[in-house]
Amino acid sequence: MVHALKTWPEPFQLVWDRRKLFEIRKSDRSFSAGDLLVLREWDPCRGPWDKRQGYTGRAIVAEVRHVEYGTWGLPEDLAVLGIDIIDRQTRS
Numbered sequence: 001m002v003h004a005l006k007t008w009p010e011p012f013q014l015v016w017d018r019r020k021l022f023e024i025r026k027s028d029r030s031f032s033a034g035d036l037l038v039l040r041e042w043d044p045c046r047g048p049w050d051k052r053q054g055y056t057g058r059a060i061v062a063e064v065r066h067v068e069y070g071t072w073g074l075p076e077d078l079a080v081l082g083i084d085i086i087d088r089q090t091r092s
Contacts, residue, residue: 001035006042007060015039015060016088027069027079035064037083057091 005025007015014020023037041056066082068074 001030001032002038003029003031003035004038004040006055007039008044009041009056012039012041012058012060015062015083015085016058018085021083021085023081023083025079025081027077031064031067031079031081033064033066036086037062037064037081059089059091060085061087061089 005023011020015023023039025031037060039060039062041058043054043056062083062085064081065084068080070076070078074080
């Protein structure tokens with residue numbers, strides 16, 4: 001399964017630089033090992049009046065390697081996803 005997800009600039013950059021190889025997400029989807037994540041960088045800092053608000057054009061494709069739901073003190077509504085980066089894309 002492929003999950004397209006918005007990601008704010010700071011955590012997106014950490015994944016882009018391969019310094020953060022996990023995602024913490026609401027468990028409102030059925031995440032499983034082997035799924036693909038398409039993380040699209042979203043700039044939330046500008047108001048709706050600013051045409052620059054929205055997606056930046058950068059995206060990361062990553063494979064989910066491991067999923068933890070509500071264990072080790074994690075709230076039941078969150079999941080930790082261990083990821084491997086497959087591709088990084090930039091579009092203008």
